Amino acid sequence: MSRDLSPREARDRFLSRRKQENTEKTVRSYQNRLTRFVHWAEEEGIESMSELNGWDLDEYRAAREAADLAPTTLRGQLMAVKQLLDYCASIDVVDHQLPKKINIPTLSKDEESNDTKLDPDDANALLSFYRSSNEMFGRPEHVFLEIAWHTGARMSGIRALDLGDFDPDRQTLEFRHRPPTRLKNKDDGERVVGISKPVVKAIRTYVARERFDKRDDEGREPLFVGRQGRPSDTTFRAWSYLGTQPCRVIQCPHGERRETCDYTRRNHGSKCPSSRSPHAIRTGSITWQLLQGLSIEIVAARVNATANTIRRHYYRATERDEFEELRSEYTLKLDIENYD
Template identity: 80%
Template structure:
């Protein structure tokens, strides 16, 4: 049995993950596993081979004591199990140790987040941007058009190059080209159709706002800032600022837009009603299902498995569809109705 400290094991595991996963995924693994590493060091566990099933259960109890959300706990323990699977494969721990990680089973409610950009809110916001002479084609508007109408992950939108946008065919082409990676790699590659209003917004953005920059690989990003391809932080800032309801209605939190700190770039996420890129993706997927697209088509557009769509989004769409139909049909449904 080889001797490897928890910290060294984490770093070795992450170096392997860099070859297979996106930078964002690797960063997520690092955050989750660093908590485990720090716990082992506090407990005086110097070698991975010293870990026991009891230790793993104690770690779970320590995480639960912090009040961590069930879904977060599951993610952290799953990462530990994957670390141990790797360690077992290189003879650092016993083969049966990974199975001793007690990963919790979540209910659907615990597993899925209810936070999303609602269809009505998306419609109001996009109508505002499309009719505004000041905001039309700005980066926030162009990002929101693509994020909503495609339902792509932020990493996928960031990976788009200028050549991936074909205004004549009304398409965006998603390609896995390291170092800008797609979830599911080459399997995540696809061509997605977009509507004419989305094309117009992108054309205006490119004509007025786009910087003619190339990245280190000589590629021209579709979304491009003064410094080149925008960072994840920039995309999140666009998302939060673009979805603030005060663009289209009076602030629901009693603030005045002219003086509100939440309208500043670095404070947009603090607005309780603003939405992250993931929340836009969640709302978009539900909207696409409600709009009549079949699950397989939606799964291809958003680069997700149909079973994932069914588990996390389809039920939400069914509930909303039922609410729409109930007033029209089911409230009049009666056994004595002879019509």
């Protein structure tokens, strides 16, 4: 016998399943996208998922298109609804043919790619500033940027790092999946990534001078630690936005004075038009690593992505010859100081 769920109940049940398999960030993304669908369904008087038909799904797409969304945003919102419908079909809440009736837009390669990234020239200027600053060297903003840029890791992976995952002698960081700190691809995302000596020096300074000697709720020793233990995603984003503001290096490109600009405050850093999110750092890092001559396969292994994903979203050097395969030892010398 089939079950009956309201759109809101279906969303909540779907999210409870996702919490067992995905990171908190991914679950929040699903929640944000599906809540729009729930509000629309409730406004349309749809009380049961079993009422939905192809016409309704096309109407929802039209409503979202009317919101003038970016192509990638529209596709993401509709894909989330399709995944919800796939889940509902698997538990006999909706007809098994219904998920096929949602029309997911096909994007061009340019539309799929996110061009908002930390530019290598800007990363070079910022990291040169931090490395030469007595005041800022080894501060959380600096060390987060060092790790994010030189490993291309996702924010969730950097947050999951424990003190023991840093091996200064081997010049490595080990990314491990240990719930409740999760890697995007779980056990398949585990890897050891080589880092350069300047990055090691920055991390060592942070550990010696800035890191609080605390454990998290699971008794682990996080690499990054605040007064309350392992920092939240919000804290990491604040470090990212504040740490990439160009006014640390040059005159503000927007005509503001750093001393009086509201965007230099912790909770307002994201409003700076030139600051960059952790994902934008990752995007810039992957592109930079490719341009330094690392093969797509090596970069994919370092950043925990497939080679196809790298080609689709990050491979900007389309007019260059295929990058030559390099020895893995090269990654131990991969550093922004060698940026050319």
